[in-house]
Structures are given as C-alpha cells and as structure tokens.
Amino acid sequence: MASRILSTEFxxxxxxxxxxxxxxxxxxxxxDATTRMxxxxxxxxxxxxxxxxxxxxxxxxxxxxxxxxxxxxxxxYVYFIYGMYFCFNVVTAHHEPEAVLIRALIxxxxxxxxxxxxxxxxxxxxxxxQKLTRLLNGPxxxxxxxGINLTHNGCSLTEQELYIEESSLAPLKEAIxxxxxxxxxxxxxxxxxxxxxxxxxxx
DNA sequence: ATGACGATTTACT
DNA sequence: GTAAATCGTCATA
Numbered sequence: 001m002a003s004r005i006l007s008t009e010f011x012x013x014x015x016x017x018x019x020x021x022x023x024x025x026x027x028x029x030x031x032d033a034t035t036r037m038x039x040x041x042x043x044x045x046x047x048x049x050x051x052x053x054x055x056x057x058x059x060x061x062x063x064x065x066x067x068x069x070x071x072x073x074x075x076x077y078v079y080f081i082y083g084m085y086f087c088f089n090v091v092t093a094h095h096e097p098e099a100v101l102i103r104a105l106i107x108x109x110x111x112x113x114x115x116x117x118x119x120x121x122x123x124x125x126x127x128x129x130q131k132l133t134r135l136l137n138g139p140x141x142x143x144x145x146x147g148i149n150l151t152h153n154g155c156s157l158t159e160q161e162l163y164i165e166e167s168s169l170a171p172l173k174e175a176i177x178x179x180x181x182x183x184x185x186x187x188x189x190x191x192x193x194x195x196x197x198x199x200x201x202x203x
Numbered sequence: 204a205t206g207a208c209g210a211t212t213t214a215c216t
Numbered sequence: 217g218t219a220a221a222t223c224g225t226c227a228t229a
Contacts, residue, residue, distance in 0.1 A: 045210070054210070065225060082211050083222030089210085101210055140211045183210050 004166040008158060011073035011090060015098040016195065019046040023176060023199040024169040027105055029146045029162050037114050037146050039105030039136055040169060045181045046195040049098040054187035057097035068154035069097040076162060078153040085140030088148045090157060105136040106201065107145065114145040171199045
C-alpha cells in the first residue's frame with residue numbers, strides 16, 4: 001500500500017488551500033519504533049507571509065526565529081511563545097515564507113501518553129468524550145501533549161518522525177467554519193481576515 | 204543594554 | 217470576566 005504520508009506537493013500550494021485541506025488529516029508523532037501519538041486536525045490558521053501583518057515574516061522579516069519559515073513547503077516551523085509554550089506550523093507555498101498554524105487536534109492514538117504529557121493523569125475524566133476533545137484544543141496544548149518542541153523546528157514533514165497522514169475522514173464543506181484568527185490584535189485589519197478554519201466533526 | 208511584548212493557557216473572582 | 221505565569225525575541229539605543 002502506498003504511503004499515506006502527505007507529500008511535499010500537498011504543502012507547496014496556496015496557503016489558504018492547505019490550511020483548509022489539513023482539516024480531517026492525521027498529525028503523527030512517531031517517537032520511536034513502538035511509540036506513536038496521533039490526532040485528527042480540527043482547527044488551522046493560514047499566515048500569508050510578507051504581506052500579512054499578522055505573520056512573523058511580515059515585510060520580509062528574517063530573523064533566526066523565523067528562519068525555518070523560509071524553508072520549502074513541507075517543513076516544520078516551531079517557535080516558543082509566552083515563555084512556556086510551543087506552536088507548531090507547517091511551511092507552505094512556493095518559496096514564500098508562509099505557513100499554517102495547527103491549532104487543535106482530537107487525539108486518536110497514544111492517548112495515555114498524550115494525557116501524561118499534558119499532566120492530566122485523571123483516567124476517569126478521560127473516559128468522557130468531552131474531555132478528549134479538550135485535551136489538545138489549542139496550539140500550545142497540542143505541542144505539549146504531542147511532545148513537539150524546538151528540536152522539531154525545521155524538520156521535514158516527509159520523514160518518519162513527525163508527519164501528517166491522509167485519513168478516512170473527509171470533512172463536508174458545510175461543516176467547515178471560517179473565522180478571524182486568534183491572538184493577532186496587533187495586526188490591524190488583518191486580524192479580521194477569515195483565515196482560521198475550524199471543523200466540527202460529526203459525533 | 205534595555206524594555207515591551209507575544210499566533211497561550213490556566214486559575215480565579 | 218480578569219489576571220498571572222514566564223522568558224525568548226525584537227526593535228531601539
């Protein structure tokens with residue numbers, strides 16, 4: 001069977017398209033031969049590069065932190081924020097420093113390890129589906145749970161440790177909501193651009 | 204060298 | 217709803 005890992009061609013397309021099509025895909029962190037964590041992507045945000053005031057590369061900004069945004073589509077851009085969290089992005093497009101922030105996952109594999117990473121050891125509370133959807137529903141939370149950190153910054157998403165797979169889920173267009181991006185009030189009008197994509201999977 | 208701030212989360216009132 | 221936690225990054229000097 002052919003690999004279900006998304007190829008570089010998937011990422012090297014317009015960023016908004018990639019952001020929307022990532023919904024329903026499976027983010028996988030294969031820690032070692034026997035340890036695998038994964039979750040379905042349910043929320044993303046597009047960051048449109050040098051002309052997007054909300055983007056870290058606005059006006060061509062090129063510092064050590066954002067260096068990996070200048071890699072080719074299909075690499076990871078991970079950065080440290082608020083002194084305690086990481087955010088995970090996939091680099092997109094063709095030779096433009098654009099990216100998609102992964103904002104939320106529903107954990108599907110390695111849930112116990114994910115919960116341990118999130119320091120939520122209460123197994124009873126994990127039995128409820130409601131709690132499960134709240135385990136990784138934020139960019140900092142999903143990095144903490146999935147064990148994503150600066151060691152993954154700049155890594156290729158077509159290698160065997162951290163990657164995104166096809167899944168059997170195909171979100172209906174009607175189930176996808178576009179919203180303003182979160183936490184970018186400094187960006188003026190761009191804060192209202194509808195570049196956040198959210199999918200509420202059927203129960 | 205300095206200071207303001209951040210693509211967040213959590214706890215608390 | 218408001219505020220604290222916590223520190224690397226960035227612009228200014």
